[in-house]
Amino acid sequence: MRFSSERLIFRQTGIKDYHAIKSVLGNEEVMRYTTLDCIKEDARMRKIFRAALAHRNGKLKWYLYMIFEKESMDFVGVGDIELEEFSGKPEIAEIGYLLLPQFWGKGYATEAAGMMLEISFQRFGVRKTNARCNAMNIQSEKIMRKCGMKKEGVIRCGRFKNGQWYDELCYGILREEWR
Numbered sequence: 680m681r682f683s684s685e686r687l688i689f690r691q692t693g694i695k696d697y698h699a700i701k702s703v704l705g706n707e708e709v710m711r712y713t714t715l716d717c718i719k720e721d722a723r724m725r726k727i728f729r730a731a732l733a734h735r736n737g738k739l740k741w742y743l744y745m746i747f748e749k750e751s752m753d754f755v756g757v758g759d760i761e762l763e764e765f766s767g768k769p770e771i772a773e774i775g776y777l778l779l780p781q782f783w784g785k786g787y788a789t790e791a792a793g794m795m796l797e798i799s800f801q802r803f804g805v806r807k808t809n810a811r812c813n814a815m816n817i818q819s820e821k822i823m824r825k826c827g828m829k830k831e832g833v834i835r836c837g838r839f840k841n842g843q844w845y846d847e848l849c850y851g852i853l854r855e856e857w858r
């Protein structure tokens with residue numbers, strides 16, 4: 680399935696996308712603040728790739744989208760949506776966005792996050808969408824705000840990354856607040 684925003688194209692991950700995904704999840708700069716650690720081992724990368732193809736991350740449904748620049752068709756990064764179901768129906772989503780450094784500072788992440796919200800609410804029909812970031816990740820927090828998400832709290836020392844504990848910021852938006 681394909682989706683399109685002003686400057687970007689989104690499609691679900693396919694069997695040929697392994698190396699593109701590895702270029703994102705294996706990039707130290709991209710993974711500096713993410714919950715997931717930078718993936719260096721092939722076995723671990725393959726496990727995550729299989730989960731992406733199966734649309735499942737543990738107990739949760741998980742959709743990983745490849746993002747391309749419309750103009751050049753260059754691979755820009757990935758966006759993802761995790762779905763929490765109640766009585767078999769998706770009710771709460773959590774979105775994420777990871778772009779390759781050469782595409783930062785163009786407003787693409789805000790556009791991609793907007794599309795993850797649109798897919799969550801329109802395609803999956805959830806009642807709420809959340810996003811979280813490391814408190815040091817100022818740019819990511821800005822994106823959540825720009826997308827209309829509200830700050831709901833801080834999980835103090837909620838994240839362990841590279842030998843240090845960091846606060847985690849929680850943002851969310853309800854279906855009726857979106858658009």
Ligand SMILES: CC(C)(COP(=O)(O)OP(=O)(O)OC[C@H]1O[C@@H](n2cnc3c(N)ncnc32)[C@H](O)[C@@H]1OP(=O)(O)O)[C@@H](O)C(=O)NCCC(=O)NCCS
Nearest residue numbers: 709776777778782783784785786787788789811812818819
């Ligand atoms: C965090 C991350 C997604 C931010 O990406 P980004 O490209 O810098 O963010 P945006 O797409 O919103 O772009 C922001 C800047 O682009 C600029 N910009 C340039 N052209 C623009 C346009 N046409 N529209 C909007 N903004 C534009 C804006 O001025 C904006 O700067 P500002 O936020 O200071 O106002 C990116 O750095 C990244 O992928 N990091 C690694 C992974 C990560 O940490 N992900 C988040 C995990 S929670």
